[in-house]
Amino acid sequence: MSESAPETAKNTVREAQTERRVTINDLADALGLTKGTVSRALNGYTDISETTRHRVAAMAETMGYRASAQARAIRTGRAHSIGLVLNVDAGNAHKPFLTDFIDGISRAVSAENWTLTVATAISETDEMATYRRLLDEKKVDGFILPRTRIVDPRVDLLLRANMPFVLYGRTGEMEGCASVDVAGELAMRHAVELLSGLGHRKIGYVGGGAVYNYAPLRLEGFLDGMRRCGLAVDPDLITSGAMTPDEGHALAMRMLTRDAPPTAIVAALDQAALGVCAAAQACGLDVGRDLSVIGYDGIPEGAYARPPLTTFAVDRRAAGSALAGMLLARIRGTRAEDLRQLLEAQLVLRGSHGPPAGDSAALAARIEAATPATA
Amino acid sequence: MSESAPETAKNTVREAQTERRVTINDLADALGLTKGTVSRALNGYTDISETTRHRVAAMAETMGYRASAQARAIRTGRAHSIGLVLNVDAGNAHKPFLTDFIDGISRAVSAENWTLTVATAISETDEMATYRRLLDEKKVDGFILPRTRIVDPRVDLLLRANMPFVLYGRTGEMEGCASVDVAGELAMRHAVELLSGLGHRKIGYVGGGAVYNYAPLRLEGFLDGMRRCGLAVDPDLITSGAMTPDEGHALAMRMLTRDAPPTAIVAALDQAALGVCAAAQACGLDVGRDLSVIGYDGIPEGAYARPPLTTFAVDRRAAGSALAGMLLARIRGTRAEDLRQLLEAQLVLRGSHGPPAGDSAALAARIEAATPATA
DNA sequence: TGCGTCACCGAAACCGGTTTCGGCAACAGG
DNA sequence: CCTGTTGCCGAAACCGGTTTCGGTGACGCA
Numbered sequence: 002m003s004e005s006a007p008e009t010a011k012n013t014v015r016e017a018q019t020e021r022r023v024t025i026n027d028l029a030d031a032l033g034l035t036k037g038t039v040s041r042a043l044n045g046y047t048d049i050s051e052t053t054r055h056r057v058a059a060m061a062e063t064m065g066y067r068a069s070a071q072a073r074a075i076r077t078g079r080a081h082s083i084g085l086v087l088n089v090d091a092g093n094a095h096k097p098f099l100t101d102f103i104d105g106i107s108r109a110v111s112a113e114n115w116t117l118t119v120a121t122a123i124s125e126t127d128e129m130a131t132y133r134r135l136l137d138e139k140k141v142d143g144f145i146l147p148r149t150r151i152v153d154p155r156v157d158l159l160l161r162a163n164m165p166f167v168l169y170g171r172t173g174e175m176e177g178c179a180s181v182d183v184a185g186e187l188a189m190r191h192a193v194e195l196l197s198g199l200g201h202r203k204i205g206y207v208g209g210g211a212v213y214n215y216a217p218l219r220l221e222g223f224l225d226g227m228r229r230c231g232l233a234v235d236p237d238l239i240t241s242g243a244m245t246p247d248e249g250h251a252l253a254m255r256m257l258t259r260d261a262p263p264t265a266i267v268a269a270l271d272q273a274a275l276g277v278c279a280a281a282q283a284c285g286l287d288v289g290r291d292l293s294v295i296g297y298d299g300i301p302e303g304a305y306a307r308p309p310l311t312t313f314a315v316d317r318r319a320a321g322s323a324l325a326g327m328l329l330a331r332i333r334g335t336r337a338e339d340l341r342q343l344l345e346a347q348l349v350l351r352g353s354h355g356p357p358a359g360d361s362a363a364l365a366a367r368i369e370a371a372t373p374a375t376a
Numbered sequence: 377m378s379e380s381a382p383e384t385a386k387n388t389v390r391e392a393q394t395e396r397r398v399t400i401n402d403l404a405d406a407l408g409l410t411k412g413t414v415s416r417a418l419n420g421y422t423d424i425s426e427t428t429r430h431r432v433a434a435m436a437e438t439m440g441y442r443a444s445a446q447a448r449a450i451r452t453g454r455a456h457s458i459g460l461v462l463n464v465d466a467g468n469a470h471k472p473f474l475t476d477f478i479d480g481i482s483r484a485v486s487a488e489n490w491t492l493t494v495a496t497a498i499s500e501t502d503e504m505a506t507y508r509r510l511l512d513e514k515k516v517d518g519f520i521l522p523r524t525r526i527v528d529p530r531v532d533l534l535l536r537a538n539m540p541f542v543l544y545g546r547t548g549e550m551e552g553c554a555s556v557d558v559a560g561e562l563a564m565r566h567a568v569e570l571l572s573g574l575g576h577r578k579i580g581y582v583g584g585g586a587v588y589n590y591a592p593l594r595l596e597g598f599l600d601g602m603r604r605c606g607l608a609v610d611p612d613l614i615t616s617g618a619m620t621p622d623e624g625h626a627l628a629m630r631m632l633t634r635d636a637p638p639t640a641i642v643a644a645l646d647q648a649a650l651g652v653c654a655a656a657q658a659c660g661l662d663v664g665r666d667l668s669v670i671g672y673d674g675i676p677e678g679a680y681a682r683p684p685l686t687t688f689a690v691d692r693r694a695a696g697s698a699l700a701g702m703l704l705a706r707i708r709g710t711r712a713e714d715l716r717q718l719l720e721a722q723l724v725l726r727g728s729h730g731p732p733a734g735d736s737a738a739l740a741a742r743i744e745a746a747t748p749a750t751a
Numbered sequence: 752t753g754c755g756t757c758a759c760c761g762a763a764a765c766c767g768g769t770t771t772c773g774g775c776a777a778c779a780g781g
Numbered sequence: 782c783c784t785g786t787t788g789c790c791g792a793a794a795c796c797g798g799t800t801t802c803g804g805t806g807a808c809g810c811a
Contacts, residue, residue: 022512024797035761040799048759067512071446071455072797075766080446082493082515087482099475107462107496111506116515118457119492121482131486137397137442140457140491275680301675305650307682399767410791415769425789447767451796 023066032060043068074139082116083328084141088128088148089121102169105321106145113329129154136162143328145169149180149214165331167324167340170214179331179340181323185215185297186222188313188346189267192295193226195348196265199356201293202232205256205263207249207277208241209270216241219269219297238263249276250283257284257292258372262364264357265293271300271312278306278353285371291364293354297346308352315346398441407435418443449514457491458703459516463503463523464496477544480696481520488704504529511537518703520544524555524589540706542699542715545589554706554715556698560590560672561597563688563721564642567670568601570723571640574731576668577607580631580638582624582652583616584645591616594644594672613638624651625658632659632667633747637739639732640668646675646687653681653728660746666739668729672721683727690721 029036034053042049042057049057060066074080085106087099107117118141122128132155135141142165146155149170159166160177168180196204206223209216220241227234238256243249249268256263257280268274274296281292288294289308296303299314327340358364404411409428417424417432424432435441449455460481462474482492493516497503507530510516517540521530524545534541535552543555564581571579581598584591595616602609613631618624624643631638632655643649649671656667663669664683671678674689702715733739 022514025799026797036798037762037800038760040797041760044799046800050759053759065512067509069450069797070513070515071449072766073799074446075444075450075768075797076799078766087479089479089483099478103474103478103494104462104464104496107494108464108498111496114509116510117494119478119482119494121479121486123483134442134489135491137440138445139397140445301677302680305677305680305682307680400769401767411768412770412792413790415767416790419769421770423789428789444767447796448769449796450767450798451769453796 022069023064025066025068028057028061028064028066031064032057078139080140080142081114082118082141083110083325083332084118084120084132084135084144085147086128086131086135086144087119087121088123088125090124090128101317102147102321105318105323106325107321108318109322109325110329115329117325129158132158136164143167143332145324145328150212151214151217153214165328167328167331169320169324171218172214175341177337179327179337181320181327181342181344183315183320183344183346185219185269185313185346186225188297188348189219189222189269190226190229191348192267192297192313193223193230193232196267196293196295196354197226197230197232199293199354201263201265201357203235203238203261203263203265203361204232205235205238205253205266206240207243207252207266207268207273208239209273210244211241216269223267235261235263241269243268243273243276244270245272246276246279249273250280251276253277253280254283257281257286257368260365261361262368263292264359264361264364265295265354268294268296271296271298271303271310274310274312274353275302275306278308278310284368286364286368287358289352289355290358291367293357295354299346299349304351306353311351311354312349313346314349316344320344397444398439400441400443403432403436403439403441406439407432453514455515455517456489457493457516458485458700458707459493459495459507459510459519460522461503461506461510461519462494462496463498463500465499465503476692477522477696480693480698481700482696483693484697484700485704490704492700504533507533511539518542518707520699520703525587526589526592528589540703542703542706544695544699546593547589550716552712554702554712556695556702556717556719558690558695558719558721560594560644560688560721561600563672563723564594564597564644565601565604566723567642567672567688568598568607569605571642571668571670571729572601572605572607574668574729576638576640576732578610578613578636578638578640578736579607580610580613580628580641581615582618582627582641582643582648583614584648585619586616591644598642610636610638616644618643618648618651619645620647621651621654624648625655626651628652628655629658632656632661632743635740636736637743638667639734639736639739640670640729643669643671646671646673646678646685649685649687649728650677650681653683653685659743661739661743662733664727664730665733666742668732670729674721674724679726681728686726686729687724688721689724691719695719 025036025039029039039057042054070081110117120131120135122131144159144166146166147169149168149172151173153172156172156178168178171180171182193204208220240252243252253266266277268277274294277294278288281288286292296310296312299312303310303312323342331340400411400414404414414432417429445456485492495506495510497506519534519541521541522544524543524547526548528547531547531553543553546555546557568579583595599609615627618627628641641652643652649669652669653663656663661667671685671687674687678685678687698717706715
């Protein structure tokens with residue numbers, strides 16, 4: 002009926018224009034040029050006059066043209082995205098590091114109009130398959146490899162496929178590998194030196210997951226510190242494999258219920274350190290006085306623990322940004338060997354450390370008294 | 377010279393094969409078919425005989441063929457990726473939610489061989505530009521919109537561009553919007569009911585950022601609880617704008633130094649609640665006894681705070697997975713109106729709440745005594 | 752005037768897939 | 782035996798860009 006009013010106001014608003022994407026052909030038509038010329042004008046080829054270059058740029062602006070990432074990628078081979086594969090296999094052990102890390106990466110790549118492509122793997126085999134998929138599908142131009150292991154199959158895969166990557170951490174065979182890492186070994190050494198300076202002589206160590214590359218490094222740093230300070234290393238006080246509070250709790254408990262307990266414990270991970278503190282408190286100890294604890298990572302929980310945890314904080318956002326920047330450089334041709342960076346963790350002095358309240362024997366007596374006899 | 381030994385073992389290992397990607401043409405050649413036929417065989421067209429379909433699948437398997445995501449995307453229009461834009465404008469207020477959230481999303485999309493594309497914006501205008509860029513470049517097939525605001529320009533943009541999206545949170549005008557949200561208003565109401573049941577009659581409220589959609593909802597939930605419990609609402613005890621511990625601290629301090637301080641405070645965010653606890657402690661109060669505090673979010677710091685924070689925990693991983701699943705459904709054609717989900721936060725009873733130790737007047741006296749007179 | 756340069760742009764191939772269209776052989780039905 | 786389906790596949794267009802290759806007109810110079 003209302004043929005005379007084919008579109009009501011409502012219709013105009015609703016159906017509006019479907020806003021079809023404007024392609025390079027539309028642009029070329031509007032300009033009376035061929036799409037090849039338009040493409041070259043937009044990409045800074047020298048055989049285009051300054052005049053038409055400006056005409057094209059202006060028209061592109063007003064028409065809101067932006068090249069399709071995939072149409073471009075198919076010819077240039079560049080997806081303008083970097084990949085990050087999360088492996089949730091190892092429980093939530095990756096948790097504390099993720100937020101700032103992703104933020105750092107994403108910020109760095111977004112600044113150059115690239116994107117970050119995230120995929121999740123739920124097992125080790127799935128992890129490799131995921132890398133292969135992203136690689137074969139050409140979804141990314143390079144990878145950031147978190148949580149490097151001592152011998153890391155991902156490195157083989159990517160080297161063989163000639164796909165750029167940067168390690169967050171180091172690995173056994175570094176040939177062809179760019180990397181950013183935080184010098185955990187230095188932090189561990191400094192932790193010992195700090196404690197030694199306060200008067201501690203019996204210091205225990207709670208290490209992290211053995212397959213990860215940082216584990217031997219941090220242990221070595223700890224031992225190095227002991228050596229430099231002239232302290233004896235009690236093999237029974239060197240433990241490893243704690244990546245959660247519970248695991249840290251268990252290892253610390255074993256140390257503390259020995260005849261000669263340590264007066265200080267250094268943990269390779271804050272998560273473990275938190276468990277160490279809990280164990281000490283379960284033994285009736287006052288953390289920071291009876292037992293000193295120093296962690297590593299700088300997770301937010303540490304600041305709210307009682308006492309607040311003294312730790313070495315790593316700037317994960319900075320690490321992420323550095324990694325992203327390096328990866329872009331790597332993709333653009335810089336040699337892997339020229340892309341290695343070692344950051345330092347920052348000591349955050351809080352309340353879980355202090356001078357020893359007594360020697361190991363005195364501590365043993367206190368623990369004995371507080372702990373309900375197990376047999 | 378050594379023409380007779382053109383490649384040493386080293387060379388063989390090093391230069392190996394460059395491992396050129398195997399394309400659909402390679403596959404077609406190897407099979408003696410045309411690429412069109414191969415494509416149809418792989419994509420389940422019915423006009424391909426079962427025999428050749430199997431031949432193609434087998435050969436694809438052995439040759440390790442996988443279709444290029446972009447070459448496919450250019451024709452089908454599907455990038456097989458969903459977008460998430462992080463806005464770091466609002467400081468690190470987004471922090472607590474990110475890790476599990478991304479994990480949940482990524483896990484859900486990875487299960488279908490899609491990916492998550494992350495970009496970061498550093499301001500509000502940059503944010504809109506980033507959405508537009510991802511949209512124009514066709515990098516993603518849909519968006520998850522975190523931190524919805526009451527009036528949200530992103531919704532307009534995406535509706536107009538006809539690009540699927542799902543809100544994490546709700547917004548003022550929900551037409552055409554799919555969404556997942558956690559019913560914060562319910563939690564706030566339950567918090568009041570819990571406190572009222574313990575005997576509290578003067579309860580304060582510390583709200584979050586006003587522009588966000590959850591702010592009025594949670595406040596309304598709080599007021600609803602007060603109403604249902606027959607408690608009087610003191611306007612001076614209703615505050616808002618706290619998204620950090622410091623801001624929570626400031627607001628709580630103002631409430632506590634009034635003539636008639638509350639015996640309990642409900643906070644819309646754990647971050648703020650943590651500040652409330654600190655303020656109470658600065659006033660010489662024992663949180664959990666002298667003042668009850670209940671938060672919302674379930675951030676990890678809360679578990680380590682002293683006393684550990686009673687809160688309503690939201691399962692961000694589940695929310696992320698739900699969002700991703702819905703977005704995929706939306707992209708595949710489900711109506712937005714059929715994609716709405718309201719989750720519930722889970723009450724985590726810890727140590728920051730309890731029955732009131734006395735009435736408001738008694739509390740005021742204690743605070744007066746503990747606080748150094750300011751004038 | 753004739754010829755070589757150079758600046759600038761059009762035409763077309765190409766990237767790696769998907770999708771449409773048409774043709775051929777085999778087979779069934781009349 | 783002829784025709785009409787049907788099953789199956791080849792050929793070619795197409796998606797939206799990039800890049801190579803030539804060709805044209807203006808200009809300089811002999």
